[in-house]
Amino acid sequence: MATSTHAPAGVRETTEGTVYDVTGGDWDEMAAHAAKSDDERIIVNMGPQHPSTHGVLRLILEIDGETVTEARAGIGYLHTGIEKNLEYRTWTQGTTFVTRMDYLTPFFNEAAYCLGVERLLGIEDDVPDRANVIRVLLMELNRISSHLVAIATGGMELGATTVMIFGFRDREHVLDLYELITGLRMNHAYIRPGGLSQDLPPGTVDALREFVKKMRKNLPEYDALCTGNPVFKARLKDIGYLDLAGCMALGATGPILRSAGLPHDLRKAQPYCGYETYDFEVPTVDTCDSYGRFLLRLEEMRQSLRIIEQCIDRLEPGPVMVGDKKIAWPAQLALGPDGLGNSLDHIKNIMGTSMEALIHHFKLVTEGFRVPPGEVYTAVESAKGELGVHVVSDGGTRPYRVHFRDPSFTNLQSMAAMCEGGQVADVIVAVASIDPVMGGVDR
Amino acid sequence: MSAQANGDGPQEPDEGSSVPVQRGNAGEVIEVRHGMFGARNGGDTSGYGGLVRTVRMPGESVRPYGSWFDEVADELEGALEEQGLAPENAVEKTVVDRGELTFHIAREHLPQVARTLRDDPALRFELCTGVSGVHYPGETGRELHAVYHLRSLTHNRLIRLEVTAPDADPHVPSIVDVYPTNDWHERETYDFFGLVFDGHPALTRILMPDDWQGFPQRKDYPLGGIPVEYKGAQIPAPDQRRSYT
Numbered sequence: 104m105a106t107s108t109h110a111p112a113g114v115r116e117t118t119e120g121t122v123y124d125v126t127g128g129d130w131d132e133m134a135a136h137a138a139k140s141d142d143e144r145i146i147v148n149m150g151p152q153h154p155s156t157h158g159v160l161r162l163i164l165e166i167d168g169e170t171v172t173e174a175r176a177g178i179g180y181l182h183t184g185i186e187k188n189l190e191y192r193t194w195t196q197g198t199t200f201v202t203r204m205d206y207l208t209p210f211f212n213e214a215a216y217c218l219g220v221e222r223l224l225g226i227e228d229d230v231p232d233r234a235n236v237i238r239v240l241l242m243e244l245n246r247i248s249s250h251l252v253a254i255a256t257g258g259m260e261l262g263a264t265t266v267m268i269f270g271f272r273d274r275e276h277v278l279d280l281y282e283l284i285t286g287l288r289m290n291h292a293y294i295r296p297g298g299l300s301q302d303l304p305p306g307t308v309d310a311l312r313e314f315v316k317k318m319r320k321n322l323p324e325y326d327a328l329c330t331g332n333p334v335f336k337a338r339l340k341d342i343g344y345l346d347l348a349g350c351m352a353l354g355a356t357g358p359i360l361r362s363a364g365l366p367h368d369l370r371k372a373q374p375y376c377g378y379e380t381y382d383f384e385v386p387t388v389d390t391c392d393s394y395g396r397f398l399l400r401l402e403e404m405r406q407s408l409r410i411i412e413q414c415i416d417r418l419e420p421g422p423v424m425v426g427d428k429k430i431a432w433p434a435q436l437a438l439g440p441d442g443l444g445n446s447l448d449h450i451k452n453i454m455g456t457s458m459e460a461l462i463h464h465f466k467l468v469t470e471g472f473r474v475p476p477g478e479v480y481t482a483v484e485s486a487k488g489e490l491g492v493h494v495v496s497d498g499g500t501r502p503y504r505v506h507f508r509d510p511s512f513t514n515l516q517s518m519a520a521m522c523e524g525g526q527v528a529d530v531i532v533a534v535a536s537i538d539p540v541m542g543g544v545d546r
Numbered sequence: 547m548s549a550q551a552n553g554d555g556p557q558e559p560d561e562g563s564s565v566p567v568q569r570g571n572a573g574e575v576i577e578v579r580h581g582m583f584g585a586r587n588g589g590d591t592s593g594y595g596g597l598v599r600t601v602r603m604p605g606e607s608v609r610p611y612g613s614w615f616d617e618v619a620d621e622l623e624g625a626l627e628e629q630g631l632a633p634e635n636a637v638e639k640t641v642v643d644r645g646e647l648t649f650h651i652a653r654e655h656l657p658q659v660a661r662t663l664r665d666d667p668a669l670r671f672e673l674c675t676g677v678s679g680v681h682y683p684g685e686t687g688r689e690l691h692a693v694y695h696l697r698s699l700t701h702n703r704l705i706r707l708e709v710t711a712p713d714a715d716p717h718v719p720s721i722v723d724v725y726p727t728n729d730w731h732e733r734e735t736y737d738f739f740g741l742v743f744d745g746h747p748a749l750t751r752i753l754m755p756d757d758w759q760g761f762p763q764r765k766d767y768p769l770g771g772i773p774v775e776y777k778g779a780q781i782p783a784p785d786q787r788r789s790y791t
Contacts (some may be wrong), residue, residue: 179753184769187762191769191784222644351672354727365699372702470790476573477604477643480695480706482675493678493693497576497601500790504763506678508695508731513676516730545753 120144147527151180157256157534158541162518166527174522174530176515181545189505193471194220195432197502199292204507205543206289207252210245211485213294214238216505218375218481219494220296223474226425233421234298235376240311240414241284241293242376242483243407247318248277249486249538250400254325257397257535261338266328273321276314283310286443298424301436301443311415315408322408325401339394343521343533346391353517357488357510358403359537362396364389369484381410393536403486430472433464471500487511487538509543573602577684601684604643611640614703615647621668622649622659631658648706653718656709657745660724663696663705671696671705674721676731679739681764689713690741694721694728711741720745738763 113124114136123133137145150161161177185200192200201216202209221227255270278288284303285291293300329335345355347363360367368385370378386402388395424431437446453461476498482491488510495504514537521533581595610616619640623633636655641648651659663671673696680691688710697704711718720743722728732743733752740761743749751758760767771783781787 179751179755182753184762187769188784191787191789225644352726354673354675354725356673367699372699373704476602478648478680478693478706479644479646480675480704482704489675489697491675491695493695495680497603498599504678504680506693508675508678512730512734513727516727 149530151177157539160515160534160539160541160544162530162534164522164527164530169526169528171522171525171527171530174519176518178512178515178541178544181541183546185546186505186507189502191501193500194296194474194502195471197505198295199290201505201507202290202292203542204546205485205487205490205509205511205540207249207540208245208485208487208490208543209289209291210238210241210294211483211490212507213292214242214376215481215483215485215490215492215507216494217294217296218483219479219492219505220474222479222481223477223494223496224296224430224472225475226297226427226430229425229427230298231422231425232377232417233302233419234423236414236417237299237303237423238294238376239378239381240411241281243410243414244277244280246407246486247404248274248281250404251277253400253486253535253538254329254397257532257538258329260531260535261335263329263335266325269321269324269328273318276317280307280310280314283307295424295432297427297430298422300432302423303418304438308415308418311411315412315415318404318408322401322404329397330401336394338529338532339392339397339536340390341392341394342525342529343393343396343536344391345517345521349517349520353520354513355488355517357485357514358396358399359514359517360488361385361387361399362389363391369482369489373482375481375483381413383407383410393532396536428463429467433460433467473498473500474502482508485510487540487543488514507543507546509546511537511539511541511543512546515539515544573605575600575602575685576682577601604641606639607642611642611647613645614701615642618647618669618703618705619649621666622663625662625666625669626659629658629662631655646704646706648708650708650710653709653711656707657719657721657724659707660694660696660721663707664724669698670700671698671703673697673699674725674727677728677735679735679741679763681739683713683765685710687712690716690739692718692735692741716740717742717744719743720749722746737761740764 115122121137123137125133145166147164147166148161149164151159159180161180163175163177164171165173185204189197189200197216197220198213201212204212218227221230251270251274255267255274258264258266258270281291282288284307285293345353345359345363347365349355350360350363350365356367364387366385366387371385383406386399386406388398435446435449436443439447453464474496476496478493478495480491480493482489489508490510491508493504493506493508494502497503518534518537522530525533579599579601581597611619622637626633626636636652636659638650638652641650663669675695675697678693680693681689682691683689690711690713692709692711694707695704696707709718718741720728720732722732723745729747730752732746733749735741736743736749737751737754738761750756754762769783769785771785773783774781
């Protein structure tokens with residue numbers, strides 16, 4: 104224990120009190136110095152660059168000894184103005200932006216946005232079955248990859264690096280599938296208003312079956328590692344407590360709400376993309392704590408595997424974009440020696456034989472389609488909760504206003520309710536159980 | 547349903563057509579636009595500069611609204627009357643469009659209407675999904691809109707409340723008392739639109755830096771950006787590019 108009476112290196116007096124700049128090794132010195140001062144209140148600023156705060160999240164904790172008396176979150180460090188940017192792009196280009204919001208759930212962002220545009224266009228029922236099946240398939244794969252990151256980073260923050268390694272190992276399998284299907288590991292812009300950008304490449308079904316088999320083998324490993332582990336249970340049980348009344352007041356949805364025992368899931372309550380025809384369960388627990396949320400995420404991944412299997416069986420050949428040529432992207436994509444691009448047949452047609460096809464292609468790509476004026480709200484059950492999109496059109500070729508109600512943003516508000524009165528170390532566990540992704544929080 | 551509700555105005559979109567439906571006079575005019583590409587200087591050789599487009603949002607609907615919408619509207623009106631508030635004073639108009647129900651609420655009555663919607667057993671909209679701002683600079687006296695989506699888990703329903711405030715007096719009462727989840731959402735809408743939510747416990751910026759000037763999501767606030775050179779040509783910043791009005 105440091106008994107020095109010297110002031111630690113980074114200390115300065117301000118009108119708000121003494122400010123210490125602590126980076127690690129000098130903690131003891133600082134504590135000794137602070138103990139000598141009259142002010143008993145210590146406010147710890149954690150983040151925004153702290154490995155345990157899930158990206159650039161800043162936590163401001165007022166502590167009394169090891170107890171957190173007040174907790175506040177500072178956000179906005181990752182604000183990129185995506186909603187404003189959307190107002191300067193066509194409706195189709197919008198998917199390229201929204202996929203980058205919550206970068207761990209790109210397909211949910213794309214699907215929610217596209218469902219909104221489709222409702223404004225009045226083409227919800229025209230989206231082909233195959234497109235809907237693939238949307239469901241991708242969303243469930245996405246649920247698995249998002250939950251895996253939640254569990255992996257949560258484990259890492261507890262010091263359980265094996266959980267982290269396992270989680271990212273399995274997520275890698277999902278990302279391989281994304282790469283196979285969309286060409287990219289993230290930022291896909293694969294779901295488009297009216298359908299999908301392209302069909303599944305050959306070999307996808309085999310890869311999916313292989314993946315399901317692998318995951319059925321790997322998922323029980325998390326059970327074996329964590330579920331019964333006394334250290335893991337001691338750190339998570341009764342931590343991050345938020346009961347049903349608290350969830351409703353704070354608008355918390357997703358695993359947090361279901362950990363309070365309410366089986367609310369938009370896939371069942373307000374089905375979209377044909378979810379009403381799939382056979383799956385909405386798991387709940389009534390522990391209201393971080394441990395319950397961990398168990399839920401595991402079970403939800405098992406349910407997602409069930410849905411993925413059903414999707415594989417339902418993949419019938421057919422179009423993946425609406426038939427309306429005034430909306431559907433004109434280019435037929437094909438894989439060439441230099442990557443994916445307009446198919447040679449399509450180029451030959453528009454450049455060589457049909458002037459009208461060329462004009463059509465040009466107009467749709469540069470101007471885009473017009474969407475009748477009005478506003479809609481569409482929501483999907485993302486891995487983190489209700490992801491809602493408020494889309495307003497003024498009848499033009501660009502969105503007039505798009506607002507994302509990101510579940511991470513809303514759920515993060517409950518951090519204070521979960522942490523105040525608890526230990527400093529438990530703040531990490533509580534925040535990990537909320538699973539906020541700052542790309543979605545700040546947009 | 548919505549076509550009928552809007553009287554002579556809009557028609558359902560034609561089968562397989564994305565041409566915007568010309569709405570009749572029933573809609574709410576938010577703007578009148580001239581020209582097509584936004585070119586203001588120089589001669590108009592195309593003739594497109596003479597185009598005039600009136601932008602109309604879906605207008606007021608008449609009963610019956612269809613589906614469960616009438617039931618909710620009846621219950622809300624009844625509950626407000628019981629509290630001694632004339633429904634026609636609180637609910638300015640009701641719009642049914644694309645299968646969604648919107649109540650336009652007079653801003654001074656918003657907290658009472660929200661509380662009624664939350665607490666009345668027949669309504670029971672327990673979950674508020676936050677507030678979204680929209681700026682309509684062309685709608686004089688109603689430039690700023692605050693849009694709330696309320697979800698009832700009990701009855702599995704979703705409705706929208708819309709409140710307006712003029713640019714000159716950008717104030718809307720806060721409903722954080724009723725829906726604590728709106729704390730951050732109202733801060734966000736204040737941050738981006740300058741809408742002041744009276745009664746909010748700590749209305750400060752949330753996503754933009756604390757010392758930021760201006761409200762970035764208003765339509766008169768530029769997106770910003772710099773011209774980019776591509777293969778010898780200058781591509782202007784996104785908000786300076788030619789656009790279709």
